[in-house]
Amino acid sequence: MASAQSQTINIADLDVPQLKDVRRQLEEELQHLTGSFQQLKAAQAKFRACLENVAEIKPAHKGAFNLGGYMKRKAYTCTMPRRPHDPRPFDELTSRADATKHYNSKIDYVRGNLEKLQETIAKKQDNLQYVMNIMMAKEQGVVAGGKTVSS
Numbered sequence: 001m002a003s004a005q006s007q008t009i010n011i012a013d014l015d016v017p018q019l020k021d022v023r024r025q026l027e028e029e030l031q032h033l034t035g036s037f038q039q040l041k042a043a044q045a046k047f048r049a050c051l052e053n054v055a056e057i058k059p060a061h062k063g064a065f066n067l068g069g070y071m072k073r074k075a076y077t078c079t080m081p082r083r084p085h086d087p088r089p090f091d092e093l094t095s096r097a098d099a100t101k102h103y104n105s106k107i108d109y110v111r112g113n114l115e116k117l118q119e120t121i122a123k124k125q126d127n128l129q130y131v132m133n134i135m136m137a138k139e140q141g142v143v144a145g146g147k148t149v150s151s
Contacts, residue, residue, distance in 0.1 A: 011134050019135045026128040033121050040117065044110040051103040057096055 014022065 011131060014134075016135060016138050019131055019138065023128065023131050023135065026124055026131060030121065030124050030128065033117060033124065037114065037117050037121065040110055040114050044107060044114070047103050047106045047110065051100065051107065054096055054099040054103065 011019070011022070
């Protein structure tokens with residue numbers, strides 16, 4: 001069984017075909033990360049819509065049905081697929097304050113993940129640009145040295 005060791009490689013030591021492989025891998029990673037970023041933005045928008053719907057609930061709605069039943073009748077569906085870290089079904093949100101707190105925590109959680117993901121995307125873009133610069137230099141016969149990447 002192979003061990004998961006971190007290995008440092010000097011990019012300038014790689015030949016052009018290897019650099020093309022590294023570039024392809026970085027491009028694939030960037031594509032996946034940007035797709036994930038868009039999905040998180042969509043989830044954040046959905047949570048914000050749910051929060052707006054909670055704010056629309058009038059006190060007269062209290063006795064008619066529970067908060068979950070009211071929200072399910074709204075134009076926006078405010079249920080998200082259950083996750084292991086959030087086993088609470090929407091019907092358990094019995095008050096406006098509880099629902100507001102719930103959706104604000106969701107929005108904050110997604111915002112934090114978006115910030116981390118954005119940093120990762122920026123680093124990957126920098127790495128991709130560096131690899132492309134090294135490729136161009138090698139293709140022109142100029143050897144650049146210095147930067148290393150960890151795999």
